[in-house]
Amino acid sequence: MLLDFEKPISELESKLADMKELAQSSDVNVSDAVTQLEKKILKLKKETFTNLTRWQRVQLSRHPDRPYTLDYIYEMTSDFIELHGDRTVKDDKAMVGGFGTIGSETVMFIGQQKGRSTKQRQMRNFGMANPEGYRKALRLMKMAEKFNKPIVTLIDTPGAFPGLEAEERGQGEAIARNLKEMTMLKVPVICIIIGEGASGGALGIAIGDKVFMMENTWYSVISPESCSSILWRSWDYKEQAAEALKLTADDMLKNKLIDGIIKEPLGGAHTDLNKTSSELKKVILKEIKALSSKSPEERINDRIEKFSSMGAYK
């Protein structure tokens, strides 16, 4: 599937492929034309992807081919053991986690998981966790703390699930408890927004020593669509809402609400999973090393200090 602004690039790319094929099947020398076209494609890509609107970033964050949590985990780790269940209600398939080996480190990975096929999407509940998902996440974090292993959370959710049972089982309480408990975790915690970072559902696993956003993701208190429907009383103002919310990685870094941005390949994470994963892995290993040199007390103090300083008032 292609997004609108990907189409012109894709057209040129298929033209290039045709040209290369032609060169192989006949004796015509097209090497000049190929170089020309390749240059043109690169130029167009650069133009398109360095001037993305905020709404286009939102679209990229939801790209159907975009890597999801488990894609990154499998790509980055040499071993991974998935752990299930919150020990109270059930295993929430929208929230995954487990120990993995990355470089020479054992890390507890936790993240929301979306599905790709219709069936998988249903099973994963579109990446919208129920309270038991947040409680499963907390159980795994506490286990990581017990065995003194760093925690990496990968955030990708359109929100915590707004359902009947979710309310019965205390969606609000589950998220609130995570916010409080994550503040006090004794091990290093690194949080990375890899796709959608919608509101409390995202924040529920995003209290960390370092919070990163990947280049083409969004993180805010509400989705542009819902914002549009509430403030403009129509779904048609999502582009304006995205602009107003200042929800991109650049915006969030500028406002000091995150600690850094992780670069994606030109064209977005989905164009090169391998390259994106190795960039992610590099950042994770570097941060774990830096954070490990501090004492748990220092890390907790810095964490509290960081979130306490966020706000704009006079």
Added chain:
Amino acid sequence: MAWFKRQDKGILTKTEDKKEVPDGLWYKTPSGSIIHMRELKNNSYVCPDDDYHVRIGSKEYFEILFDNNKFTELDPDLSSGDPLKFADTKKYPDRINATQKKSGLKDAVRSATGKMNGIDLVVACMDFSFIGGSMGSVVGEKIARAIDYSLKNKIPFLMISKSGGARMMEAGFSLMQMAKTSAKLALLSEAKIPYISLLTDPTTGGVTASYAMLGDFNIAEPGALIGFAGPRVIRETIGKDLPKGFQSAEFVLEHGFLDFIVDRRQLKSRLTMLLKMLD
């Protein structure tokens, strides 16, 4: 000679100048009971006929809780910035200014310290009349500072929530207030200082998913709407009507997320009793 002499010919008083019973002298509850405002006030804003708890703000709660309505307000002048230059149908600073003028409030929370039946207490109380009690930087910061005050002086903290949730016009900043307040509450918890969270009608969204649900004691007023997602959103998600009483304080108590429900007329005495037991 007539004992009464008409000075002017005809009745000249304009309709709008005619003296009638002033507006707001009587209050009508949803079930139809009518009560005089003064009686309502003497009854902690609860209608004696049907026990309906009228929505009130920080001014009234302070009056109910603090002895002789004596208290020191904390950070009274903190006011909102416009970090995102947010504009929807109105510019955010214009919206703030207009609401400040209309409500006489600086933002959606006021915090104060004083004595409740002789016990020192820090109270932060939300005002729904200020942009739906929405939580932005000022709300987060004032609550954080109120908790700091509790920590520093070792005084129990009472949070009275009444909010539709996050303030959209502060987007990411608003979201991080959930993190900020929860972090401060973690410190309060470590220090073993009691935190009572009173949830009143309505408490939803990001407020429920942070400080409102983090009390050592989570208590609520009867009939209050309490939830994470709003009823309309849930109805649209599941495509079914919601059961009667869904997300009421009684429902939340039944599902295990509240310690007890308290009638506002007994609020002060119940809180006093609880805090005395912990002393």
